[in-house]
Amino acid sequence: MVRLFTLSVFYKGASEARLLKTTSDLQSFSFFQRGTVNEFMTFASKTIVERTQPALRQSVKQDAYMCHVYVRADNLAGVLIADHEYPHRVAHTLITKILDDFSAKVSADQWQTGTESSIAFDSLPAFLVKYQDPKEADPLTKMQTDLDETKIILKNTIESVLERGEKLEDMVTKSEQLSMQSKAFYKTAKKTNSCCSFT
């Protein structure tokens, strides 16, 4: 399957990443899972941004999902979660394009303090719909010929992105973004080895 799940833009601050804008398409998940999956995808995106150095591109594999991240030198970061069949090159081209658009529309002084509601940038949902078909990105890939695919760092699990001594499970328990319900979901799903994301 070739599918995009979420697109988000973060600002990587000194201590933590700040979510500036996000959108998602979770139709392929069963109804009662969607809320939890959404929380987990945001959680994973934020975690990965925080652990990616500026001016670096990474693609992190987790189960059936691929989390593509690019943190620019000015600390603006874009994350795209897709399945693993979505072409990596297209994913990174798309992130570059989104960040370019974003910084053109939203001035840099808003990045540090902005929130999802205060920032006026509404084109993410349209991007998500359009680029479900990676072929749409053809003209983009032709324009951005400077993207060097060999420079994208590939990681096989989310845990390999974490710092030494960190454990995903502890992070889930500690996280303030995840609701009680999602944490319970995570625990149960982990136990029954069901199909929830990022477990």
Place this chain on the structure above:
Amino acid sequence: MEDEMNLDLNNEKKVLCEKIIRDINAVFLKDADLSSFEIIPKETNCNKSPVVHVDHNLGLESWCAQHVYDHAHRILIAHRKQTMQQQLRVLQQQQQSDSLAKYLNVALLINPDVTTFWHIRRQLVQKNRLSINKELQFSALVLSIKPKSNEAFAYRRWLYSFQSADAIDWPHEISICERAADRCASNYHAWSHRQWVLQNAPPCLLQSELMRTEKFIRKHITDYSSYHYRQLLLSRAYEQCFYMPDESQPPWSSLRELLEHYELAVAAPANADCDAAAEPLLQLLLPNLNRNGVSAQRLRSFLYCCNVAASDMRLCAEQRQLYGAHDCFELHRRASLKFIVEQCLRLLAGLANGPGFYLAPNSMSQTNELRKFDCESYPFLAAVRRVEFQLGDKHKHWCKMHLNFANQD
């Protein structure tokens, strides 16, 4: 003392399970358009009803699923033993079967793999205790939680055996297959069911199927089940002499492009008339064909289906460029090429009235007939052979085996 407490606890559990089953049944009665069922992971009882019903979606919290299932299972098995041992009076049986349905619903939603329960449902349908429409809905609901449930698909086919083919909503059946195939890759049962639809539905379904499957393989690039279904679909279309005017400009552009790839030029027609454009193509693919034995319809369908196969070959090449090499692209390209070459051979050898492409293997005499066939005297076949042989030894071997190029080295 301890026994008494256990008894109390058991009773309490029984009452709770009964209540949950009643709640689920109430949702069934209230909502005629339930679209999905799932088990929501939740470990503890929060003193709220574990039955959640939002926007036609039904959820059951996981902590109680096992208890509820055990309870329903016990009741159903007890009932079965009872009916087998003694002939109950008809009235009593009817009363029982009404209450039985709610246990069956819950048990099958939690565990769709129990053939016995599906069997009890069949018996109830035969006694007119369950309505066919409701049963179709129920099996679709089971497929929402287990898209690979063969029992559910088989049950649907059984239910349809009581209806006439014109009364069946075929497009709906297709969308059920598609949803199940989308949720689970390589969903053998869903694609088999779709083949059954294809065999039984009127030919007007072919056009939408050709469009839908193309869309599907573009999205599910490594799910070979969908490619395979598309191959069957194309041979079915050919078998039925299916034809649609080609709307590309100039007409038959995919086929034209393929011929160009094989270094065979066909002059573009002056006007965009489909039939006029067909003639030079037919001349090239089937030179000196004896047209007495072949209907015009057959030839039109031949051109149409070859054009679809040619566009699939192009699609595979495009996908390969975008996603990198995958077996699926290579295999489907081969299958499409095989379709074109095989249909050419059959027409040229005068075997076109024989069985369809995949349906039956060639008989011995037909195979011998084809063996004697000399590809070199036909420009299209000779060009295919020349170009395809350059694609590596493995591919060359395949061509010899499957495209009848074996004996002309």
